[in-house]
Amino acid sequence: NKTYVWPKLRLATISECMDLMKSSHASELPVTRGAWPDWWMDGFGSAAIATAYARMAHAVYIANLGLMSMAAIMGIPGNNSISDLNAEITDDIAFYDEHTFGAAESITDPLCENSVVQLGEKLSYAWSAVKKNRILREEMMGQIQPLIPKSGLPTITVFNTLNWSRSGNTPIYIDHQLLPRDKEFRILHTDGTELPMQAVSTREEGTWWMMYVKDVPPLGYHTYQIDVTGVPRKIQEGKPFSGVLENDFYRLSLNVKTGKITGFKDKQWNQELVDEHARYTTGEFIYERLGKNRGQLEQRQLDEFTRETWNNLRVSEITRGPVWQSIVLTGQMAGCSDPSGIRCEIRLFHHEKKVEFCYSMKKLAVTDPEGAYVAFPFKLAGGHHVAEVAGGTMRPGTEQLEGSATDWTGIQNFIALRSDSGQVVMVSPEIPLVQLGDLNLGKFFRAQNPGGKSTSYPASGAIYSWVLNNYWTTNFLASQEGELKWTYQITSSDNPSNTLATRFGMENRIPFLSRVFPAATKPDTLLLPASFFSSSSSNVVLVNMRPATIGNGILLQMRETAGKADSIAVDDPLLSSVTLAMATRAKSVTEVNVLEEPRLRLWQHDTSPSGTLRSAWITFKPNETKFILIGL
Numbered sequence: 001n002k003t004y005v006w007p008k009l010r011l012a013t014i015s016e017c018m019d020l021m022k023s024s025h026a027s028e029l030p031v032t033r034g035a036w037p038d039w040w041m042d043g044f045g046s047a048a049i050a051t052a053y054a055r056m057a058h059a060v061y062i063a064n065l066g067l068m069s070m071a072a073i074m075g076i077p078g079n080n081s082i083s084d085l086n087a088e089i090t091d092d093i094a095f096y097d098e099h100t101f102g103a104a105e106s107i108t109d110p111l112c113e114n115s116v117v118q119l120g121e122k123l124s125y126a127w128s129a130v131k132k133n134r135i136l137r138e139e140m141m142g143q144i145q146p147l148i149p150k151s152g153l154p155t156i157t158v159f160n161t162l163n164w165s166r167s168g169n170t171p172i173y174i175d176h177q178l179l180p181r182d183k184e185f186r187i188l189h190t191d192g193t194e195l196p197m198q199a200v201s202t203r204e205e206g207t208w209w210m211m212y213v214k215d216v217p218p219l220g221y222h223t224y225q226i227d228v229t230g231v232p233r234k235i236q237e238g239k240p241f242s243g244v245l246e247n248d249f250y251r252l253s254l255n256v257k258t259g260k261i262t263g264f265k266d267k268q269w270n271q272e273l274v275d276e277h278a279r280y281t282t283g284e285f286i287y288e289r290l291g292k293n294r295g296q297l298e299q300r301q302l303d304e305f306t307r308e309t310w311n312n313l314r315v316s317e318i319t320r321g322p323v324w325q326s327i328v329l330t331g332q333m334a335g336c337s338d339p340s341g342i343r344c345e346i347r348l349f350h351h352e353k354k355v356e357f358c359y360s361m362k363k364l365a366v367t368d369p370e371g372a373y374v375a376f377p378f379k380l381a382g383g384h385h386v387a388e389v390a391g392g393t394m395r396p397g398t399e400q401l402e403g404s405a406t407d408w409t410g411i412q413n414f415i416a417l418r419s420d421s422g423q424v425v426m427v428s429p430e431i432p433l434v435q436l437g438d439l440n441l442g443k444f445f446r447a448q449n450p451g452g453k454s455t456s457y458p459a460s461g462a463i464y465s466w467v468l469n470n471y472w473t474t475n476f477l478a479s480q481e482g483e484l485k486w487t488y489q490i491t492s493s494d495n496p497s498n499t500l501a502t503r504f505g506m507e508n509r510i511p512f513l514s515r516v517f518p519a520a521t522k523p524d525t526l527l528l529p530a531s532f533f534s535s536s537s538s539n540v541v542l543v544n545m546r547p548a549t550i551g552n553g554i555l556l557q558m559r560e561t562a563g564k565a566d567s568i569a570v571d572d573p574l575l576s577s578v579t580l581a582m583a584t585r586a587k588s589v590t591e592v593n594v595l596e597e598p599r600l601r602l603w604q605h606d607t608s609p610s611g612t613l614r615s616a617w618i619t620f621k622p623n624e625t626k627f628i629l630i631g632l
Helices: 014-028 039-073 080-097 113-147 498-507 580-584
Strands: 155-160 166-175 183-188 197-202 206-216 220-232 244-246 250-254 261-266 285-289 306-309 311-315 324-332 337-349 355-363 370-376 384-389 392-394 415-419 422-427 433-436 463-469 482-493 513-517 540-547 553-560 566-571 588-592 598-604 616-620 625-631
Touching: 039 080, 039 113, 039 155, 039 433, 039 463, 039 482, 039 513, 039 540, 039 553, 080 113, 080 540, 113 513, 155 166, 155 206, 166 513, 206 220, 244 324, 244 337, 250 337, 370 482, 384 433, 384 498, 392 498, 422 498, 463 482, 482 498, 498 540, 553 616, 566 580, 566 598, 588 616, 598 616, 616 625
Parallel strands: none
Antiparallel strands: 155 220, 155 513, 166 206, 183 220, 197 206, 244 250, 250 261, 285 306, 285 370, 311 324, 324 337, 337 355, 355 482, 370 463, 384 392, 384 415, 415 422, 422 482, 433 463, 540 553, 553 625, 566 616, 588 598, 588 625
16 A cells, blocks of 8 residues: 555455445446356265265254244243254354365375365264254253143154144154054044054164154144054065056056066156156166266366166065055165165155155265266156255256356255146255256256257256265265165146145155153143144245344244245234234244344234234245244
């Protein structure tokens, strides 16, 4: 500054810079709208096991925050230890989500001290989030437990942290002292009906079950009774598989000799969902190697590679249980998995329209560049892909920034193939990476041509789940090993709405939470369900919620999903239904920003005798996200 007349330099914060640009140069800046899928996303495939658990930690954390918010509404005061634990989980998840996994020499020298130590630090964030999530859930369950109605029979209380009444399947562990492994039993809804439950795995002290629950109210809970009889339990026996797995919703046809799926039909929609002429069949496992030429992708080309599919497939007997029926495929892949091979259980659920593919493999360490995929060659006339990304959805190829990633895409909750007549929706709670239309590695297609419209991407309706890879040349893992378990949940419908896909995605990622209670010596008279949210809108979803950082309240993050203007009643004397203020027991409702800074006071509870009644609504523009602070 002493030497030159101009420019004059001084230290400034980022916010000062952005405020100056807004006030003085906003009209000069070009405006570009679109999603920004990033090329660095492929790195999460280099740590598939940790990434799977980190993604599940994200989802469980959202559920735990919902449980904390329920506790606040129920009048349970917060405390510093819970707040500190909450903050630590937030930090752990954020640090793991940073896109690099190690030192600059992690590929060229993976065993050196710097590579090993930096990788250990990185992975520790994922495992810390998993561990602390479990502690947080137990802490909150312990505080809520005294407020849950009890029965003279053992009970299961299931919590729903989403903002709509929800039915579905949830895993539940029950000790054999409460539910003996050799006795018949009934799970009783409050309306007297029986709910199905199917054993998943068992150990000496207890069994993991999959339980179908129905009508768990929005941001609420429902309690079910366990009635154990003295009748010995019958063991389900498998039956020979004829080549067709079928229920009221779907018909899957398999070639018993090859183990390949030859048909996938939605019976209600009367729609074949997959391309019977596709190069790879539904659920087929593909192993890819790039030889020794790891650097070819840096040169934006792919000249040396091989791809092979699992082989020696075997099809098990068909298993029929109260919740699902299934078959198991096992296959071999030399150099990729240990001699036990790759296992895939395909489940058709009886009570919800869903097919689930459950994979597992014990991965061998391979330092040469390798990748693995699972194929889903969906096909719909006039169909296009819709991917949920951060903050909303996008149509790959046309609603993303030019130059952003097209070889692969990272998804939040769902990826869909959609047409005017319906859609197929797929979710993977564990695996975030997909390649759309084809195996796109090395194509580096630019998302838009000069006219602004995609002409060749995606090339078809196929979805390839990119399970793992170690392709990049720095900062990622050179190899990975151990048992990886991952799943896909698939549904279809003649309803092409984004709301249907969004809800299916959230329901299959954000888990129900549950608690098993022994029989009470002083049972309550009624096991009434409870709900702490109310909305007449089916298109606004509660993305997340948490206790407020300052004062007594909860912060809601909500998003409109149908692309239409919508509203939620905070309070309205003309409505006969429960409003948001009533359900949350609010004293005030304020629109805020993400930092909880007030933008607009929407409603204030008036306790004066002469208080006037007025209506208050939260209004949403199409696809808008809002943050709402509920004062308690």
